[in-house]
Amino acid sequence: MTWALVVGGVLLLAGLLYWQLVIAEGTYLGPRVVTFLYNLVAPTYDEIKQFDMACEQWFLGLPLARALETVPAPLVLDVGTGTGRLPRALLFQPAFQGRVIGLDLSRRMLTEAARRLRPYGEQVSLIWQDAQVLPFPDDTFDAVTCLEVLEFTPRPRAVLRELVRVLRPGGVLLISNRIGRDAALLPGRAFPRPVLEQVLENLLLEDIQIRPWQEDYDLVWALKRGEPRGGGVRPLEEILRCPACQHGPLSLEREAYRCAGCGREYPVAKDGVIEMAAAARRRPR
Ligand SMILES: C[S@@+](CC[C@H](N)C(=O)[O-])C[C@H]1O[C@@H](n2cnc3c(N)ncnc32)[C@H](O)[C@@H]1O
Numbered sequence: 001m002t003w004a005l006v007v008g009g010v011l012l013l014a015g016l017l018y019w020q021l022v023i024a025e026g027t028y029l030g031p032r033v034v035t036f037l038y039n040l041v042a043p044t045y046d047e048i049k050q051f052d053m054a055c056e057q058w059f060l061g062l063p064l065a066r067a068l069e070t071v072p073a074p075l076v077l078d079v080g081t082g083t084g085r086l087p088r089a090l091l092f093q094p095a096f097q098g099r100v101i102g103l104d105l106s107r108r109m110l111t112e113a114a115r116r117l118r119p120y121g122e123q124v125s126l127i128w129q130d131a132q133v134l135p136f137p138d139d140t141f142d143a144v145t146c147l148e149v150l151e152f153t154p155r156p157r158a159v160l161r162e163l164v165r166v167l168r169p170g171g172v173l174l175i176s177n178r179i180g181r182d183a184a185l186l187p188g189r190a191f192p193r194p195v196l197e198q199v200l201e202n203l204l205l206e207d208i209q210i211r212p213w214q215e216d217y218d219l220v221w222a223l224k225r226g227e228p229r230g231g232g233v234r235p236l237e238e239i240l241r242c243p244a245c246q247h248g249p250l251s252l253e254r255e256a257y258r259c260a261g262c263g264r265e266y267p268v269a270k271d272g273v274i275e276m277a278a279a280a281r282r283r284p285r
Helices: 001-022 031-051 053-067 084-093 108-121 156-166 182-184 193-202 275-279
Strands: 077-078 099-104 124-129 141-146 167-178 205-216 217-224 251-254 256-258 265-267
Touching: 053 084, 053 141, 053 167, 053 217, 077 156, 084 099, 084 108, 099 108, 108 124, 108 156, 124 217, 141 156, 156 167, 156 193, 167 193, 167 205, 193 205, 193 217, 205 275, 265 275
Parallel strands: 077 099, 077 141, 099 124, 141 167
Antiparallel strands: 167 217, 205 217, 251 256, 256 265
């Protein structure tokens, strides 16, 4: 009897750990655990995912470049960019003559992204920051993308609101939504299709298209309602805001972005990543 209880307890614990750490990737344990796990897998992430270049172009690079073809130099934000999957797919398209900013909370994923995106030089910038507070003003980007990320954030609806806030009217939103067997094990993180449609409509998005993409994900396209305004490539100094006090713009002095509002400094690391996450948590000097 005692043995049966011990074995049952061990199995239950193993199941719980598998759910929390493997399926949910730490999402119910907080962003620190999610980030810890992504920092661990960063060097092997692309090997694990085995991205197929043709699929990446067919589903992401080509349709996004087409959706932006009327904008001469589009500015794109990829939230939770990981190793730079979306920037790579988009910048591979010769028709795309804009710039991509990739943001992520895992510093090591960004280290990998910086290495892989080096050939694109000035066309890419990378920012270490939490998606829950995007360091940009309203109506800034021609497109905002967020792939395989929302379910790993503590409040996906709040992150969605942030994505739409920084998207300009008439701009393109491209996100993924978790589906399939595992989605049932992610309560409050993955959206049933009709619920997602309603959430997006409430955020004043239109032309919402939810299409099958991968076994575990739908791909969702939408436009932000309103008379088109804003967008276009602009220098980072013009659009960066302090994630701690919202003051902006920031000034670039001696390899760091400086906030005149609260005095915080956000260093630009050797690999070009703008490091906001750690400095935003610390008290200003
Ligand atoms: C499954 S990966 C997807 C990466 C990339 N978008 C792709 O499709 O390959 C999830 C990414 O979301 C990032 N992430 C998770 N929570 C985040 C948050 N709160 N803010 C910013 N990034 C976050 C992780 O660090 C990780 O790089």
